[in-house]
Amino acid sequence: MEKVPIQDIPPEICRRIRYVLTDIDDTLSTHGKILPEAYQALWDLSRAGLTVIPITGRCAGWVDHIARFWPVGGVVGENGAFYFIMKGGKLFKKYYLDLKDAQKVKGNLLAIRDEILAKYPQLGIASDQPYREFDLAIDFCEDVPRAPWSIVEDVVEIFRKHGAQAKVSSIHVNGWFGDFNKLKMTRAFLREQFNIDLTKLADKQQVIFIGDSPNDQPMFEFFAESAAVSNISDFWNNLTFKPKYVCEHSGGLGFAEFAHTLLAKRALD
Numbered sequence: 001m002e003k004v005p006i007q008d009i010p011p012e013i014c015r016r017i018r019y020v021l022t023d024i025d026d027t028l029s030t031h032g033k034i035l036p037e038a039y040q041a042l043w044d045l046s047r048a049g050l051t052v053i054p055i056t057g058r059c060a061g062w063v064d065h066i067a068r069f070w071p072v073g074g075v076v077g078e079n080g081a082f083y084f085i086m087k088g089g090k091l092f093k094k095y096y097l098d099l100k101d102a103q104k105v106k107g108n109l110l111a112i113r114d115e116i117l118a119k120y121p122q123l124g125i126a127s128d129q130p131y132r133e134f135d136l137a138i139d140f141c142e143d144v145p146r147a148p149w150s151i152v153e154d155v156v157e158i159f160r161k162h163g164a165q166a167k168v169s170s171i172h173v174n175g176w177f178g179d180f181n182k183l184k185m186t187r188a189f190l191r192e193q194f195n196i197d198l199t200k201l202a203d204k205q206q207v208i209f210i211g212d213s214p215n216d217q218p219m220f221e222f223f224a225e226s227a228a229v230s231n232i233s234d235f236w237n238n239l240t241f242k243p244k245y246v247c248e249h250s251g252g253l254g255f256a257e258f259a260h261t262l263l264a265k266r267a268l269d
Contacts, residue, residue: 003246004246009225009245011265013205014262017262018049021053021054021209022053023056023210023212024056025056025057025058026171026231027251027254027255028255030253031251033252040256041258041259042070046072048263050262053190054072055211056076057167057169058128059077059126060077060131062128063075063084074193078174079182080096080182082095082096083185096184096185102133108162109135109176113125116155122145123155124143125138125139126139134178136176138172138174141170142172155173156173163177165178167215168215169215174215183219183222190207205224208226208262209227210226211227213235214239216228225244228242228246230246230247230248230254231251
């Protein structure tokens with residue numbers, strides 16, 4: 001599959017978009033920072049009447065902050081474990097599983113953590129792990145030296161042999177117990193909060209997703225209109241499902257390019 005530049009997205013598609021779903025790490029962020037261009041792009045999209053919804057593997061603590069303070073319509077976190085949304089000035093939380101169920105499997109996740117770190121002591125636990133409610137995040141390049149892809153793949157297999165799900169982001173391997181994922185919770189969130197039924201073509205055509213890494217593949221597969229920032233090239237040959245469009249720039253500058261292109265083409269006659 002060839003990479004189609006985001007500049008080639010047709011204006012008629014841009015005009016029918018109402019919801020922008022976006023990954024955070026290395027899609028909105030650049031080397032761990034939100035650049036002013038990326039944050040301004042969020043405001044530009046919001047002020048143009050589009051609803052931006054981050055879909056992230058990041059922890060409940062981050063999601064609480066983002067839902068409260070960013071110009072977004074809500075956030076799906078921990079790879080689909082929950083969504084948070086501001087309603088009437090108050091934070092509303094919806095979980096895929098009961099929190100009691102999350103506590104029951106904490107011991108199993110700790111055993112997996114110990115096995116992974118015993119085998120690969122050069123890896124680490126994500127710095128935001130204390131603020132996670134449902135998953136275990138193994139750091140393979142955020143605060144530790146980048147691990148070879150073969151180690152990342154083996155970490156995924158360790159999770160899976162214990163019966164856990166595992167997904168690879170640009171910085172972490174996230175593992176959890178339960179049948180939730182980003183796409184399932186996104187569908188529930190849009191249906192419950194915005195009356196958008198993604199089984200209906202007309203509703204689905206109102207949505208575009210932008211990401212950057214392997215754990216975004218269910219979104220790339222499901223949404224006909226999907227994009228990625230240029231650092232998707234780091235994983236391109238390992239992707240089964242690829243984005244339809246690719247930005248010229250990476251990280252937050254790529255997201256800003258995406259937003260600028262979307263808004264400029266919406267304005268065309």
